Amino acid sequence: MSRVQLALNVSDVDAAVDFYRKLFGVEPAKRRPGYANFAVADPPLKLVLIESGSARASGVGGALNHLGIEVGAPSEVGQASARLTEAGLETAVEEKTTCCYALQDKVWVRDPDGAPWEVYAVLADAVAPESGSVEFACCGGDATARGERTPAVLRAANP
Numbered sequence: 425m426s427r428v429q430l431a432l433n434v435s436d437v438d439a440a441v442d443f444y445r446k447l448f449g450v451e452p453a454k455r456r457p458g459y460a461n462f463a464v465a466d467p468p469l470k471l472v473l474i475e476s477g478s479a480r481a482s483g484v485g486g487a488l489n490h491l492g493i494e495v496g497a498p499s500e501v502g503q504a505s506a507r508l509t510e511a512g513l514e515t516a517v518e519e520k521t522t523c524c525y526a527l528q529d530k531v532w533v534r535d536p537d538g539a540p541w542e543v544y545a546v547l548a549d550a551v552a553p554e555s556g557s558v559e560f561a562c563c564g565g566d567a568t569a570r571g572e573r574t575p576a577v578l579r580a581a582n583p
C-alpha cells in the first residue's frame with residue numbers, strides 16, 4: 425500500500441483534529457501531545473498535524489511542513505532511494521530513525537522550490553519523538569523550518 429502524506433503545521437492541534445475529523449469523516453489514527461495523524465482510506469492519504477506556536481510562520485510554505493509517500497515495507501524505501509538517485513536527485517537516507525512517534529526507514533529529496541519530500545516505511549510505533557519533547561527533532565515543529573534535522577545533503581542542496 426502506498427499513499428501520499430501531507431504534514432501540516434497547525435497552531436491548535438485540537439481544533440485541527442476536530443476540523444479534519446469532520447472533513448474526512450474518520451478519527452485520528454494516532455494522537456500525542458501536539459501531534460495527530462489520520463490514515464484516510466478515501467482519498468488514500470496520511471495527514472499529519474504538528475502543533476507549532478506560529479503555524480503560519482514555520483515550515484516550508486507557512487502551514488506546509490513536509491510531504492511524503494508512505495510505503496508498506498523498508499525494501500520499497502530502498503527501491504525508491506535507488507530510483508531517485510539514478511534519476512539524478514540528491515537523496516538523504518535515514519534508517520531506523522524515530523520520527524513523528526514512529527520508528528522509520530526513509531529517504532528524503534527536495535523539489536525545485538525546496539519542499540522536502542520523504543518516502544518512508546513505518547517499522548514500529550514509538551512513544552515519544554527522539555528529542556523527548558513536543559518540539560519534534562525530526563520532521564516537525566520549528567526544527568524543520570530551521571533545517572536542524574533536515575539531512576545535511578538536503579540542507580546543502582537548498583540552504
